Each structure stands twice: as structure tokens, then as C-alpha cells.
Amino acid sequence: MKFAICNELYEQRPFEEICRSVAEIGYTGLEIAPFTLAPLITDVDAERRALLKRQASDAGVEIIGLHWLFAKTTGFHLNSTDEAVRVKSADYLRALADAAADLGGSILVLGSPDARRIPEGTSNDEALKLAADTLSRACGTLADRGVTLCIEPLAPTETDFLQTADEGARLMKMVDHPNVQLHLDVKAMSSETPSIPEIVATHLGHTGHFHANDANLRGPGMGETDFRPIFQALLEHHYDKWVSVEVFDFKPDPETIARESLAYMKQCLADIGAAT
Template sequence: MKFAICQELFEGWSWKKQCEFAASVGYTGMEVAPFTLGSNVQEITSDQRQELVRVAADNGLEIIGLHWLLAKTEGLHLTTADSDVRKATSDYLIELGDLCGDLDGKVMVFGSPFQRNLEEGTDSPQAFDRAVDVFKSAMPRIADRGVHLLMEPLTTKETDFINTCDQAAELIAAVDHPNFALHQDVKAMLGEGTPLPELIHKHRAITRHFHVNDSNLLGPGMGETDYHPIFEALLESGYDGWVSVEVFDYSPGAEKITQESIDYMRQILFDLESK
């Protein structure tokens, strides 16, 4: 099982310091939020991209991909009635695919709840069709870079579009591209009401990436969620992708979250191997 960390929790840290610390506690992957690199993907120069890869590699790390794809952007939306905005969104996803490819990343997680929420006057079938069009337009170019674009179900507290793994699976089937697949996130899956091992097994054929966290917005082991059945299901399902820590409450500090999360995950693996 390969462990990565979503690096936006290292607020105010240089990229070099982020990589050095993550590697020192045992992570082998870094997952990047584009807004931490620049307000617009076009601002991130070729030299900067090469330097990010070099520093990560010097610390034995891979840049595994991107998430928070549309965070802190303007004029972009997945399900809007405005066809020009949808075209701009598709074009921006293609640019993010180029960034991901330049960083040697393989996955892009589409969460971005505010940029997918249903606008007034839009119903769910209309939103679905518009999202399919955006993703279908972007996928060929993204796939050309060897990147997978992954749909992330989110809770109803965050968005009103694609709240369950089943709904995401329907969207994935409609887009019908081998590089458009499912991302699973523990916090989000906890909101579905279905046991997580069941969701992991049911959707194992289309799952390409996995985020770990807890309903309290902290890392694995820092809340009430027992990861023994979660990791057991991942292993049984044959999942061989990254397990990436994504937190939303940074108050304990990046060092504590990063260290305690990987210590807990390693303990879970040890427990399962000792059974």
C-alpha cells in the first residue's frame, strides 16, 4: 500500500520543506492542489514544473497528481446553463491535465463542490448531461498525457450534484472513457450510510484513487473511524493505487497530522498482516 499526502495542509511551507518532511516520516507520494502553486495554471512555468519534479524526486517522492482542481478559480462551472462557461471549464481541465502530465502525475480528482452545484433553474438530469459533455470534451486530451480524471462523490453538506458512488458510476458510464473513473474518499463515503467495505468492493473495477480522513475533518486515526475493515476491503479488492491523506482541519498542525496519520495506517496494516 502506497501512502501519499495532500500538500495544501503545509500552509506557508516551501515546496522543498514539504517534500523533506513528508519523506522523513515515510510518505512516498505528494498530491498537489494547483492553487498552492498559482492562482491560474497558466502562471506555472515550465521551469517551475521541472523544479517541482526535481525536488520531489531528490527526496524519493512521486508527484502522484492533482486535486481541488477548480478551487479559487473564477468563471468556471461544470453544470451551468452557460455553454461558454462549460467550454472554459473543459479547456481548463485540459490545461490541468497538461500540468499533471508535466509533473509526472497520473490522477486528477474532480471535487470542486462550488463549481458543480446546481444553479437555480437547473434540474439533476440537465446537470448530468452538461457534466457529461464537459468531461467528454476534455478526456481525449487529458488521456493523451497519461492522466486519469476521477469523479469524487461528496456529501450533501458540500454539494447537490453526485453525492454517492452509485451516482458517480452512472456518470462514469455515460462519459464512457477508460481514463474517466472513480475516486473514493472516506469522509464522503461515511455520509452514504452504506458500509464502506461494501462500497469498496462494489466499485473496485472503476476506482483509481483513494483519500483517507475522518468525519471530524482530520486524518485517519484522529477520529472515530476504524480503518481495519477499510484497509482490509482495499486489500481484498486488489486495489493497487495510492492511499492519500486529505484533511480539512489543519489546527493540530501539519507535523502532527502528517505523522499521526501514517503511524496509524502502518499500525492498521501491521494488525491485518498479523491476523
């Protein structure tokens, strides 16, 4: 199990400083929200991508990929009924895959709840078909660049589309491509009826990435969610990929959140008798 953290927690800090901070705390991976780099990922040229990758490497941390893919953008929509919008959205996903690979990463996490709401007058089944069409258009670039796009189910309070791991897996199977997998997020899974360990047991075989957070939007260990059975389930099903801390409440400060989250996760592993 490898631990990463998402960079938007640090807000406007210089990228080089963020890399040093997360590495010093003990993380080995950094997950990036594109809007922290530029309004559009296509605004980040090859020279800057190389610089960011080098800064991370010099600090001893690996850029693992990108998330919040459509956040703070306009004109993109995963399941639009307008084919031109779906083509534009797929093109942007391809650009994101290129950027992730250029930065040294191999993951795209597709959350972005506002850019996937079901269009008015469209059924959920129709929305799934439209989303599958968009994702299928990007699969060639995903495969060429060695990047896996991970579909992130979100709670009903966040979106009306892909609200459960089962629905995310259904879309994944419709696309039917090895570079499109499922993403599991503790906060989102907290809204489902099965327990989080049960969801993990059902879906981990086709899960490409995992976000660690609490239902209260804070870091692991900062709420009521017990991560010991969650980590036990991950280990029992041989998950050896990234566990990335993603928080939405940035108080009290990035270093405290990052440090306490990592310490808690390592303690959970120790409690269940797993090596850290």
C-alpha cells in the first residue's frame, strides 16, 4: 500500500514547496488537481510539465496522476446529449492523459460531479450510454500513454449520476477497456447501504485507485470512520496501489492534516498487524 495526497489542500503554495512538505511528512505520491496548475491542462506546456516532474522527483515524491478533471472548466460534459460536447470532452480527457503521462503519472480520477449531471429529459440508462461513448473516444490515448482512467462514484448529495460503486462498475463494463477502471472513495462509499469493506470486497478486482477521507470531508482519523476494517479489506484482496488522501475541509492547515492523516493510516495498519 502506497500513500499519496492531493495537492489542492495546499492551495496557492508554490509547487516545489508542496512537494518538499509532503515528502518530509512521509508521503511518496502527489495527486494533482489540474485547476491548481492552470485554467486548462492544455495551458501547461511541455517545458513546465518537465519542470514540475523534476521538482517532484528532486523532493523525493512521485506525481501519480490527476483528479478533479473537469473542475473549474466550462464546455465539457461527460454525458451530454450534444455529440459535439462529448467529442470536445473526450478530446480534453485525451489531453489530460497526455499531461498525466508527461508528469510521470498513470492515473486520471473522473469525479467532477457538475460535469456529469444527467441532462434534462434523459434517463439514467441513456446517460450511461452517452458517458460510455465519451470515455470510449479517449481509450486509444489512455492505452498509448499508459494511463488508467478511474470512474469515481459520488454520493447523491453531490451528483445524480454514478452514485454507487455498482453504477460505476456498470459504466466501466460498458466501455470495456483495460485502461478504464473503477475508483473508490471512502467519503462517497459512506453514503451506500453496504459497508465499505463489503463494497471493497465486491469491487477491488477492477479498482485502479483509492481515496482516503472521512464522511465529514476531513482526513482519515478526523471523523468517525474506522479505517482498520477498510484497510483489512484492501489487504485481504491484495490491493497494492495508491491510497491517496483527499480532503475538502482544509482546516486547520495542510501540514497538520497531512501529518495526522498519515500517522492515523499507519497506526491502522499496525493495529491490524500489517507492515507499513
